[in-house]
Amino acid sequence: MGTRPESGERAWLNEAIRRVEADANRSADTHLHVFPLPEDWGVDLYLKDESVHPTGSLKHRLARSLFLYGLCNGWICEGTTVIEASSGSTAVSEAYFARLLGLPFVAVMPRSTSPEKIALIEFQGGVCHLVDDPSTIYDESRRLAEETGGHYMDQFTYAERATDWRGNNNIAESIFEQMARERHPVPRWVVVGAGTGGTSATIGRYVRYRRLDTQVCVVDPENSAFFAGWTDPDATGSASRIEGIGRPRVEPSFVPGVVDAMITVPDAASIAAARWCSRVTGRLVGGSTGTALWGALHQIADLRSRGEQGSVVTLLCDGGERYADTYYSDAWLDAQGIDITPYERVLEEFGASGVWESPT
Incomplete structure (x- = not known):
């Protein structure tokens, strides 16, 4: 029987979930x-x-749920670059949790995003990746995830399933x-x-x-x-x-x-x-x-x-x-x-x- 050598990975995962x-x-x-x-x-x-x-909005709950969902599915591991298509409060909250776990975070957002929002994300340790066409933020997020070997959170797909509604x-x-x-x-x-x-x-x-x-x-x-x-x-x-x-x-x-x-x-x-x-x-x-x-x-x-x-x-x-x-x-x-x-x-x-x- 084969097993994966994951004792170190599991230790990191346990600590990450404890922190969240x-x-x-x-x-x-x-x-x-x-x-x-x-x-x-x-x-x-x-x-x-x-x-x-802590990050000032309803999206703090969502970000916490998305991180737990990604961690428990094995999508987020030690060193994973976390990427999200968001120029708003979700990006601020996800940047907070990424920093809590010592992970890089990239928010993909339209170039027209206000400097105030960019500053909030950067304050939480995130990096803002700006695009000219707002409709491309989803595809650009997927591309960056593939390029970096990271994880695209995709809040718009996983929001309804990451939270235990019971x-x-x-x-x-x-x-x-x-x-x-x-x-x-x-x-x-x-x-x-x-x-x-x-x-x-x-x-x-x-x-x-x-x-x-x-x-x-x-x-x-x-x-x-x-x-x-x-x-x-x-x-x-x-x-x-x-x-x-x-x-x-x-x-x-x-x-x-x-x-x-x-x-x-x-x-x-x-x-x-x-x-x-x-x-x-x-x-x-x-x-x-x-x-x-x-x-x-x-x-x-x-x-x-x-x-x-x-x-x-x-x-x-x-x-x-x-x-x-x-x-x-x-x-x-x-x-x-x-x-x-x-x-x-x-x-x-x-x-x-x-x-x-x-x-x-």
């Missing part, structure tokens, strides 16, 4: 904040604050444990964005597995492919101005069968909701949180219109500090031709009276 798990243990859990709504509405809104992770401290299990003592402990809706599709897949599978009466709503920014892809897997879109959730194609990790409703959200509404949330809660939030909040408020308005009560949960995906020069810049909005005023009026009126009127 130790990071999870140090991080504990993220807070579930109550959003201020009138109590007599009978509908409660909660924000799961993923911005408090439990094991995933985001769904965390939400429902934290909701256990609330007045409406089983949410009527959990509202999330479709970035890779991994979060909606995890939550959608979990509520079915646990036989819960919770429904999953996915919000999608304008021009993104996911809304059309809910019924047509061949649908295409274009690049999104709301970082982290909109995609020009339906990613392999998107599982439409576990999604109960979808809402497409104009970029102006996402930004207006992010700014409004920051004013109301005192917590500066990013654009994807605004998209999710707009969808959550839409569901709350629908519950109230039917005289129903319950709870709604959504995610505070990352902090707004990263977007001072975009979503929180009036000059940037003017340059993009975005007018958030009609959507701000909708939010202010809803907050004051509970009446939801679509912007004209």
